[in-house]
Amino acid sequence: MPGGAVDPYSAHDSGMAHGNMTMVGQVDHARNGFDPTAMLTDWETGRTEVLPDGRTLRTFEVGAIDVEIEIAPGVFFPAWTFNARVPGPALRAKEGERLRIVFRNLGSHPHSMHFHGIHSARMDGVQGAGLIDPGEEFVYEFDAKPFGCHLYHCHALPLKRHMHKGMYGLFVVDPDPARHPEFAAVAASRVLGSPENAEWQELAMVMNGFDTNFDGENEVYAVNTVGQAYMNAPIRIDKSRPVRIYLMNATEFDPINSFHLHGNFFDYYDTGTQLTPTLRTVDVIMQCQAQRGILEFSFADHEDGMYMFHAHQAEFTELGWMGFFDVREAGA
Amino acid sequence: MTDHIQRSRPPMTRLLLVLVPLAVMLGAFVWIASLDPLRGFNNGAPPVEALTVERTILDGSGISLRVRAGGSEAMVVAQVAVDDAYWTFTQEPAGPIARGDAVWLRIPYPWVLGEAHHVNLLTNTGATFGHEIAVAVSTPSPTWGQLRLQAVIGAIVGLLPVALGLMFYPAMKGVGQRGMNFLLALTVGLLAFLLIDTISEALELSAEAAAIFQGSAMVWLAALTSFLLLMAIGRWRGNPEGIALAFYIALGIGLHNFGEGLAIGGAFAAGSAGLGTFLVLGFALHNVTEGIGIAAPMLRARPTLWTFAALTLLAGGPAILGMWAGSLAYAPQWSALALAVGAGAILQVMVEVSAYLVRQNADRQAALMSPAVLVGFLGGIAFMYATAALIKI
Numbered sequence: 001m002p003g004g005a006v007d008p009y010s011a012h013d014s015g016m017a018h019g020n021m022t023m024v025g026q027v028d029h030a031r032n033g034f035d036p037t038a039m040l041t042d043w044e045t046g047r048t049e050v051l052p053d054g055r056t057l058r059t060f061e062v063g064a065i066d067v068e069i070e071i072a073p074g075v076f077f078p079a080w081t082f083n084a085r086v087p088g089p090a091l092r093a094k095e096g097e098r099l100r101i102v103f104r105n106l107g108s109h110p111h112s113m114h115f116h117g118i119h120s121a122r123m124d125g126v127q128g129a130g131l132i133d134p135g136e137e138f139v140y141e142f143d144a145k146p147f148g149c150h151l152y153h154c155h156a157l158p159l160k161r162h163m164h165k166g167m168y169g170l171f172v173v174d175p176d177p178a179r180h181p182e183f184a185a186v187a188a189s190r191v192l193g194s195p196e197n198a199e200w201q202e203l204a205m206v207m208n209g210f211d212t213n214f215d216g217e218n219e220v221y222a223v224n225t226v227g228q229a230y231m232n233a234p235i236r237i238d239k240s241r242p243v244r245i246y247l248m249n250a251t252e253f254d255p256i257n258s259f260h261l262h263g264n265f266f267d268y269y270d271t272g273t274q275l276t277p278t279l280r281t282v283d284v285i286m287q288c289q290a291q292r293g294i295l296e297f298s299f300a301d302h303e304d305g306m307y308m309f310h311a312h313q314a315e316f317t318e319l320g321w322m323g324f325f326d327v328r329e330a331g332a
Numbered sequence: 333m334t335d336h337i338q339r340s341r342p343p344m345t346r347l348l349l350v351l352v353p354l355a356v357m358l359g360a361f362v363w364i365a366s367l368d369p370l371r372g373f374n375n376g377a378p379p380v381e382a383l384t385v386e387r388t389i390l391d392g393s394g395i396s397l398r399v400r401a402g403g404s405e406a407m408v409v410a411q412v413a414v415d416d417a418y419w420t421f422t423q424e425p426a427g428p429i430a431r432g433d434a435v436w437l438r439i440p441y442p443w444v445l446g447e448a449h450h451v452n453l454l455t456n457t458g459a460t461f462g463h464e465i466a467v468a469v470s471t472p473s474p475t476w477g478q479l480r481l482q483a484v485i486g487a488i489v490g491l492l493p494v495a496l497g498l499m500f501y502p503a504m505k506g507v508g509q510r511g512m513n514f515l516l517a518l519t520v521g522l523l524a525f526l527l528i529d530t531i532s533e534a535l536e537l538s539a540e541a542a543a544i545f546q547g548s549a550m551v552w553l554a555a556l557t558s559f560l561l562l563m564a565i566g567r568w569r570g571n572p573e574g575i576a577l578a579f580y581i582a583l584g585i586g587l588h589n590f591g592e593g594l595a596i597g598g599a600f601a602a603g604s605a606g607l608g609t610f611l612v613l614g615f616a617l618h619n620v621t622e623g624i625g626i627a628a629p630m631l632r633a634r635p636t637l638w639t640f641a642a643l644t645l646l647a648g649g650p651a652i653l654g655m656w657a658g659s660l661a662y663a664p665q666w667s668a669l670a671l672a673v674g675a676g677a678i679l680q681v682m683v684e685v686s687a688y689l690v691r692q693n694a695d696r697q698a699a700l701m702s703p704a705v706l707v708g709f710l711g712g713i714a715f716m717y718a719t720a721a722l723i724k725i
Contacts, residue, residue, distance in 0.1 A: 007392070007393070007440075008393065008394045008440040008441055008442040008443075009392075009442045020419055020420045020440050020441070021417050021418065021419055021420075022418060022419070022420055023411050023418045024410075024411060024412075024420055024421060025410075072410070072411055072418075072454075073410065073411065074408060074410030074411065074456050075410045075411060075454055075455075075456060075458055076456055076457060076458065077458055210458075212454065212457075212458025212459070212460070213458055213459050213460045215460075219413075219452075219454060219458065219460060227418070228418070315416050318413075318416055318417030318418065319413065319416055319417065319418060320418060
């Protein structure tokens with residue numbers, strides 16, 4: 001062993017928790033224009049006004065733009081984006097609201113916004129229903145239902161290319177407590193901005209992958225686009241507050257993705273359309289493409305420390321999809 | 333008439349006549365570079381990228397790759413994944429890799445003895461370049477023990493069979509004209525096999541080299557050059573025959589054995605060949621005919637014992653050098669070049685031995701088609717082909 005060299009076979013030789021199994025360098029989030037840490041809590045709520053019938057009209061503005069983004073240190077990907085970020089803005093509304101999404105295509109190809117929700121065929125974002133050419137504009141309008149953790153994505157063809165280039169985002173509809181009296185407290189805790197909701201630490205996570213050489217296999221896997229972002233900047237968790245993750249799988253080419261939490265278990269609400277858990281006390285869930293759900297867990301009784309989370313397909317993990325929760329007391 | 337049209341010009345004028353086109357050429361290059369008239373062809377396509385792994389070293393500190401860039405612009409290796417896991421690495425020297433330059437990538441990866449690994453190099457544009465390590469074994473390091481061990485194998489493969497072949501000399505000495513024709517034709521036959529074998533080996537290796545070396549053209553041109561040079565040197569003072577011709581044969585065979593050593597050494601280093609006794613014996617048997625071939629043109633001469641020693645060293649010794657070079661400093665383009673030079677040398681001796689054979693016979697051309705010559709020639713090829721089956725993996 002030459003002096004000073006790293007011994008790849010030693011478990012103790014390297015400084016970081018993930019040893020030598022890591023990417024080299026750091027992504028320039030400022031140049032990208034979006035930061036994975038900020039994205040976790042960056043909900044797009046649009047602007048609201050009250051309609052004559054007393055309902056709320058919520059308007060979102062979204063533009064499709066071509067942007068080159070750095071998805072791993074030094075690796076650039078020619079992305080197609082919603083609002084110059086991948087994933088696109090995490091749209092958040094409340095059950096029963098009227099939604100209006102003003103969509104402009106500033107990109108180089110036809111694009112659309114296809115929402116997973118309940119709406120008419122005219123608003124579906126497929127050919128002849130809101131699929132628009134570059135330079136055009138379309139307004140999607142429908143009611144926010146059902147409540148849950150949903151997504152939107154471009155439905156232009158070929159679908160696989162438009163999806164994996166980065167055209168997807170979360171679409172969360174909070175339940176209206178008044179419509180669910182039997183679970184009013186649970187529903188209230190999910191309404192963004194309510195006092196009950198303020199106790200929770202809510203995180204928006206989109207599992208995705210990038211096929212940088214366009215051979216039909218992903219080179220980089222991540223949650224919120226940047227490989228290993230939450231290894232380099234662990235997500236700060238205040239252990240006195242429960243955690244809720246809105247998780248969606250936007251990975252192309254691989255049929256499923258998964259989420260595994262270290263040292264803890266969680267309740268899982270598949271698609272988020274129920275107020276009681278689909279699965280209780282699990283530590284791995286899997287999602288097929290476009291599947292999503294809500295994870296709820298607490299670190300209240302845990303020791304402080306770094307708790308890992310990652311896909312439990314080791315291949316995805318080692319190609320970037322892993323991170324840490326930095327669990328501490330508030331202010332510690 | 334034409335002789336008188338050329339009038340001698342003053343030296344200044346002649347210099348000017350060379351300088352003017354040179355200056356125009358320089359000016360044109362500056363103009364093209366500064367005005368970029370090809371701008372109109374810029375269709376937004378990303379730069380062409382090419383990376384060639386020339387050498388792989390596995391040792392206690394992990395995996396080291398020598399990588400040569402051949403892109404249309406300088407290239408950046410952004411990330412390295414081994415077996416689908418991103419891994420830390422350092423690059424020496426650091427920074428973008430200019431076209432034609434080579435760097436070392438050092439990856440502290442705990443490779444597993446005897447198993448396969450796949451290294452994937454990811455550039456800043458997202459292009460990937462894979463490199464397969466078929467069987468991971470520790471790369472031999474140039475220690476005395478290693479060098480000695482390889483020298484022993486080289487001697488068994490190269491020196492021993494040539495010496496054994498030359499020992500048939502006394503037995504061959506007594507043959508008549510037909511026997512002589514048979515032996516010379518046998519020599520040409522085995523050389524024909526070696527020529528084809530060497531060229532195909534060189535082309536195969538050159539295909540692994542970076543495009544910048546223009547593998548196929550390099551092999552053919554190097555072979556042609558070495559053939560012409562050796563022909564010119566050989567005929568400096570008349571046609572080579574007797575002991576001189578034997579030395580040329582030994583040189584050609586020596587270069588071929590250098591290539592054989594490279595192949596064994598390279599396979600050894602890459603872990604793709606467990607060097608079994610069977611394989612080494614196969615090489616020895618395959619090469620015995622080389623000694624017979626070297627002896628054939630000396631049957632009318634009186635070589636000393638020293639001549640035999642020198643011939644053995646010249647023909648067999650390079651196998652040892654090849655073993656060392658192949659396992660320690662393996663780069664496909666240089667190996668291909670060495671083999672191509674060897675191919676040219678082999679062609680030269682084929683020509684010279686054939687010419688010698690023709691001169692030996694009063695009826696000249698007719699002798700070429702005599703049964704002894706045809707049987708010898710085809711027998712040489714057949715013997716080499718059959719024994720090669722023992723050593724091809």
